[in-house]
Amino acid sequence: MxxxxxxxxxxxxxxxxxxxxxxxxxxxxxxxxxxxxxxxxxxxxxxxxxxxxxxxxxxxxxxxxxxxxxxxxxxxxxxxxxxxxxxxxxxxxxxxxxxxxxxxxxxxxxxxxxxxxxxxxRRSVPETPGPVRAGPLVIDVEGHHVSVSGSAVSLTATEFKLLAVLFQRRGRVQTREELLDVVWGYDYMGYGRTVDAHIKRLREKLGEAAGMVETVRGVGYRFAR
The missing domain is CATH 3.40.50.2300 (Response regulator)
Structure with missing residues (x-):
């Protein structure tokens, strides 16, 4: 189609x-x-x-x-x-x-x-065996669904992929360049601030769970363990 x-x-x-x-x-x-x-x-x-x-x-x-x-x-x-x-x-x-x-x-x-x-x-994210929980945050990769304390969070395809990638690599620092490559899917010709803008928007939507996406100053971002 x-x-x-x-x-x-x-x-x-x-x-x-x-x-x-x-x-x-x-x-x-x-x-x-x-x-x-x-x-x-x-x-x-x-x-x-x-x-x-x-x-x-x-x-x-x-x-x-x-x-x-x-x-x-x-x-x-x-x-x-x-x-x-x-x-x-x-x-x-x-x-x-x-x-x-x-x-x-x-x-x-x-x-x-x-x-x-x-x-x-980007709408196709590697599948995991069902929803996973991290504090108040629940991520259902297969169902493309995110919730915080039981309330659904509406994310764009890019925001969802960004969150899924950070979660799947939780505890490991991801540089802006690595995120551009994995989330955007090719040698992206934009600025590192593109990642920063999406992270800012993602945190705003996650509300009380925003702190789980940590900034590693001068390097990039990671999902807290």
Missing amino acids: RQTILVVDDEPDIVEIIQYNLEKSGFDVIVAADGPVALEKARDETPDLIVLDLMLPGLEGTDICRILKQDERTRSIPILMLTAKSEEIDRIIGLELGADDYVVKPFSPREIALRIRNILR
């Missing part, structure tokens, strides 16, 4: 290039040129992934990302941001809001397809 990608960008030339290359790579593509249409299509058609330009007329990409991640109907849809080099602050905000990855313009169409495949692949 072909996976569906929603491309949100107001520049027809860019949309045409992305759509052509994604369809050539085996994806179905739907498009939106502004925020309201993007939100409507995300809710109605539930795409497998959204390619979201940050600079849009009216409703900006960061606002769209925030709305999508607050809506139960769309919060689990992965988001790949398109940004300009000058939009670093917006890029970090987007990652903190729950976006999964970003591509900086100008970009290679092949890179977009590669990043999309790797984001979608």
